[in-house]
Amino acid sequence: MSYTLTVAGTSKRVWKDSLKIEKALTYEIDTLSARIITTTKPSEGEEVIVTDSTLGILFGGIIVKVKLVDKIMQVWEIDCDDYTALVDRKLVVEEYTNQSASTIFSDIISKYCTVDLLDSVTTGAPTVEYMMFNYLSPSKCFKKLCDYVGWQWYIDETKHIKFFDAASLLTPTPLDLTTTTVNKWNDFNYSVDMLNLRNRVFVIGGTMLSDNQTIEWKADGVATTWTLPWKPHDISLQVGGIVKTVGIENLHDETFYDYMLNFQEKYIRCSSITTAPTSGLTMSLTAKQDIDVITIAEDINSQLTLKAVQGGDGVYEHSITDNSITTIEAAEALGQKDIRDNGNPKVKGSITTLESGWEPGQILNVNLPDRGVVNTHMVQSVILLYKTRWYWEIEFGGRLYGIPDFLQALVSTQQNSESVQTSILQKYIYGSESILLSDELIMTAKTLPFICGDADAICGLVEVSNG
Numbered sequence: 001m002s003y004t005l006t007v008a009g010t011s012k013r014v015w016k017d018s019l020k021i022e023k024a025l026t027y028e029i030d031t032l033s034a035r036i037i038t039t040t041k042p043s044e045g046e047e048v049i050v051t052d053s054t055l056g057i058l059f060g061g062i063i064v065k066v067k068l069v070d071k072i073m074q075v076w077e078i079d080c081d082d083y084t085a086l087v088d089r090k091l092v093v094e095e096y097t098n099q100s101a102s103t104i105f106s107d108i109i110s111k112y113c114t115v116d117l118l119d120s121v122t123t124g125a126p127t128v129e130y131m132m133f134n135y136l137s138p139s140k141c142f143k144k145l146c147d148y149v150g151w152q153w154y155i156d157e158t159k160h161i162k163f164f165d166a167a168s169l170l171t172p173t174p175l176d177l178t179t180t181t182v183n184k185w186n187d188f189n190y191s192v193d194m195l196n197l198r199n200r201v202f203v204i205g206g207t208m209l210s211d212n213q214t215i216e217w218k219a220d221g222v223a224t225t226w227t228l229p230w231k232p233h234d235i236s237l238q239v240g241g242i243v244k245t246v247g248i249e250n251l252h253d254e255t256f257y258d259y260m261l262n263f264q265e266k267y268i269r270c271s272s273i274t275t276a277p278t279s280g281l282t283m284s285l286t287a288k289q290d291i292d293v294i295t296i297a298e299d300i301n302s303q304l305t306l307k308a309v310q311g312g313d314g315v316y317e318h319s320i321t322d323n324s325i326t327t328i329e330a331a332e333a334l335g336q337k338d339i340r341d342n343g344n345p346k347v348k349g350s351i352t353t354l355e356s357g358w359e360p361g362q363i364l365n366v367n368l369p370d371r372g373v374v375n376t377h378m379v380q381s382v383i384l385l386y387k388t389r390w391y392w393e394i395e396f397g398g399r400l401y402g403i404p405d406f407l408q409a410l411v412s413t414q415q416n417s418e419s420v421q422t423s424i425l426q427k428y429i430y431g432s433e434s435i436l437l438s439d440e441l442i443m444t445a446k447t448l449p450f451i452c453g454d455a456d457a458i459c460g461l462v463e464v465s466n467g
Contacts, residue, residue, distance in 0.1 A: 002052070002053050003019075003050055003051060003052045003053065003058070003386065004050070004051050005019065005034065005036065005048065005049070005050050006047075006048065006049050006051075007036070007038070007042050007046055007047070007048055007063070007078075008042075008043075008046040008047055009047070012036040012037070012038050013036065013037045013038075014034050014035065014036055014037075014386075015034075015035035015036060015037055015069075015073075015075050016035070017385070017386060017387045017388075018033075018034050018035040018077075019032075019033075019034040019050070019384075019385070019386045020032070020033050020034065020383065020384070020385055021050065021058060021059045021383070021384040022381060022382070022383045022384075023359065023360055023381065023382040023383075023384075024360055024380075024381050025360040025361055025380060025381070026152040026153065026154045026169075026360070026361065027084070027139070027142065027143065027146070027152065027153050027154045028154075029081050029082055029084050030059065030061065030081070030082040031061075031079070031080065031081055031082070032048060032050065032059050032061060032078075032079070032080040033077070033078070033079050033080070034077070034078055035069055035075050035076065035077045035078075036075070036076055036078060037073065037074055037075055037076075038074060038076060039074055041066065041068075041076060042063055042066050042076055042078050043063065043066065044062075044063050044064060044065065044066060045062055045063060046062065046063050047060070047061070047062055048060070048061055048062065048063060048078065048080045049157075052390070055356055055390075057157040057158060058157065058384060059080075059082070059157055060082065060083060060156075060157035060158060060159065061080045061081050061082040061083055062080060062081065062083065062085055062086070063078050063079070063080050064079055064080060064081050064085070065078070065079040066078055082155060082157075083117070083155045083159050084139060084155055086113070086114050086116075086117060086155075086159075087113055087117065087137075087138045087139050087142075087155060087161065088137040088138055088139050089113075089114060090112040090113075090138070091112070091135045091136060091137060092108055092111075092112050092133040092135070092136050092137070092138055092141050093133065093134060093135055094107070094108070094111075094132070094133050095131075095132045095133075096128060096130070096131050096132075097129070097130050098127060098128075098129060098130075099127065099128060100123070100124070100125050100126070100127055100128070101125035101126060101127070101128050101145045101148065101149045101151065101163075102121050102122065102123045102124060102125040102163065104128060104131070104145060105121045105125070105142065105145060105153070105163045106119050106121045108133075108138050108141055108142070109121070109138075109161055112138050113138055113161065116159060117155070117159050117160075117161055118158075118159055118160045118161065119160075119161060120156075120160040120161060120162045120163075121161070121162070121163040122151075122162075122163060122164040122165065122168075124165075125145075125149050125151055125163070125165075126148075126149040126150075128145070128148060128149070131144065131145070131148065142163070145163075146163075150166060151163060151164060151165055151166055152164060152166045152169070169361035169362070170361070170362075170363050170378075171361075171362050171363065172362065172363055172365075173357075173358060173362045173363065173364045173365075173379060174355045174356065174357040174358060175353075175355055176364070176365040176366070176367065177351065177364065177365070177366045177367065177368060178365075178367045178368065179367075179368065179370065184353060184354070184355055185351045185352065185353040185355070186351070186352055186353075187350065187351055187352045188349070188350075188351050188368075188371070189349055189350045189351075190347065190348075190349040190366075190371070190373055191347065191348050191349070192345050192346070192347050193345060193346040193347070193348065194345050195346070196342050196346075197316050197342060197343075197344070197345055198316045198317060198318035198338070198339075198342050198343070199298065199299040199302035199303050199306070199314070199315060199316050199339065199343045199344075200296065200297070200298045200299075200303070200315050200316065200317045200318070201296065201297045201298075201317075201318050201319070201320060201335045201338050201339055202294070202295075202296050202317070202318070202319040202320070202335075203293075203294065203295050203296070203297065203319075203320050203322070203325065203331040203332070203334050203335040203338075204292075204293070204294050204319060204320065204321045204322075205292075205293030205294065205321075205322055205323065205324075205325025205326065205330070205331045206293055206322075206323040206324060206325055206326050207290040207291060207292055207293060207326070208290070208291060208293050208326050208327055208328070209233055209234075209288040209289070209290065209291075210288050210289050210290075210291045211288065212234075212286050212287065212288055213286070213287060213288065213289055214284060214285070214286045215228070215229065215284075215285050216282055216283065216284045216285075217282075217283050218279075218280060218281070218282060218283070219239070219276070219277035219278060219279055219280065219281045219282075219283055220279050221276055221277070221278055221279030221280075222276055222279075223276060224269055224270040224274075224275075224276045225267055225268070225269040225270075226267060226268055226269070226283070227266060227267045228266045228267060228268060228285070229266075230266065230289040230290070231263055231264075231266055231289065231290060232261070232263070232266075232285065232287030232288070232289065233287055233288040233289070233290070234287060234288050235261065235285060235286065235287035236285070236286045236287070237258075237259055237268070237283070237284070237285050237286075238282075238283070238284045239258075239277050239281055239282075239283050239284075240277070240278070240281040240282060241282070244258040244259055245257045245258045245259070246258070246259045246260070246261050246268070247259070247260050247261070247271065248260070248261055248263065249261060249262040249269075250262075254271035254272050254273070255271070255272060255273055257271050258270075258271055258273070258274050259271055259274060268285070293325050293326060293327065293328060293330075293331050294331070295328055295331040295332050295335060296335065297332065297335030297336050297338070297339045298339070299339045299343035299344075302314070302343040302344050303315050305344075318338070318342070320334060320335070320338060322334065346397060347375065347377065347397055348395070348396075348397045349366070349373075349377065349395070349396050349397065350393065350394060350395045350396070351393075351394050351396075352391060352392065352393050352394070353391075353392050353394065354389065354390070354391065354392070355392065356390060356392065358379060358382045358392050358394055359379065359382060360379050360380060360381055360382055361378065361379060362378070362379045363376060363377075363378060363379075364376070364377050364378070364379055364394075364396050377396040377397055378396060378397065379394060379395070379396050380395045380396055380397050381394075381395045382394060382395075383395075
């Protein structure tokens with residue numbers, strides 16, 4: 001097993017065992033650091049590729065930092081990021097309505113990303129009702145789409161931009177940590193963190209509209225203004241069983257309406273063309289009112305487990321306030337997501353191994369009862385070091401109990417959606433245009449003399465003699 005490191009297409013020798021590759025989850029940036037021997041200084045922006053004879057391409061990216069380490073030996077230290085920087089060379093100015101997130105993703109790639117980046121978008125993403133990008137980098141646009149539909153994205157070692165369902169990440173690791181595989185890994189570390197633990201979450205949102213509510217009262221034949229108990233929406237009014245028209249005060253011409261509504265002051269009155277209703281008539285107003293959005297999410301299993309360990313009721317409470325939440329469904333989704341992320345103590349672990357095939361996002365089963373650890377976790381990061389062969393340093397973590405659904409959040413479209421509003425998007429494109437002008441003179445021979453009135457005569461000029 002051997003590898004090659006190239007800079008701008010030219011193979012370079014790596015100083016001792018200085019090569020280090022770190023892979024992170026999804027759109028987080030993968031990095032490389034190494035010391036190379038070269039007579040020519042590497043330049044920021046040059047492409048770096050590491051290819052293993054057996055494993056294929058392990059890293060692809062660009063140099064972001066160069067430092068001279070040894071002038072005599074001509075050793076240069078380079079730090080590299082993956083190809084994410086190539087994604088963000090242009091700014092996106094677009095508006096999308098009722099399109100699949102997959103379609104939007106591909107459209108941004110084709111219009112705003114460099115031509116050598118490839119589209120590997122998975123089709124079938126949920127529909128985006130409305131989303132506007134106003135001078136945002138493509139990576140920020142991709143992040144907004146991911147937050148909206150619960151998918152993920154990253155750019156791989158071969159310049160393919162991938163957009164995919166997060167559930168597809170949850171594949172098994174090359175090996176489980178068990179007593180039978182203990183000879184294939186070492187340096188096992190494991191810790192539990194109680195910080196941010198909560199298993200009962202209150203979500204306090206904005207307001208939403210209730211179902212239709214009806215209030216009725218009797219006219220006394222004198223009153224022309226009536227105070228309402230709440231601010232009404234989508235109102236209809238009947239007086240004595242007859243439907244009446246209702247305008248908005250200070251907005252509509254009241255000569256065209258029977259009654260006028262003041263929404264802020266919460267009253268309705270007769271318009272200038274309506275007299276006080278006859279005493280005894282029933283006035284019936286049907287409308288919707290604003291009600292608070294509030295809900296609660298609980299993880300009963302977490303509470304019972306902590307109760308058994310710590311005593312008490314095992315409840316850890318937390319609240320989330322977000323005025324952009326306007327439905328109970330959205331509030332419940334946000335509460336359940338927070339419970340899944342924080343309903344149990346966090347764990348952090350690590351191992352080293354010679355086994356290849358590890359990737360962030362894989363699911364690692366740990367079954368080591370002799371060490372008091374029997375759980376399932378997600379691989380968070382992978383570090384590759386070359387010391388005569390590849391060594392893999394694995395960091396894993398997640399929830400203490402149950403399979404983590406780290407990337408399977410039920411994303412609330414209410415929380416992440418934008419208000420539909422009238423906007424003007426402008427993108428200035430600089431270039432040049434050319435205009436071609438030409439002129440043509442046509443001469444027609446005529447026979448003298450020109451006689452006024454003839455078809456070929458020149459008005460106002462008559463030649464009667466050529467002598």
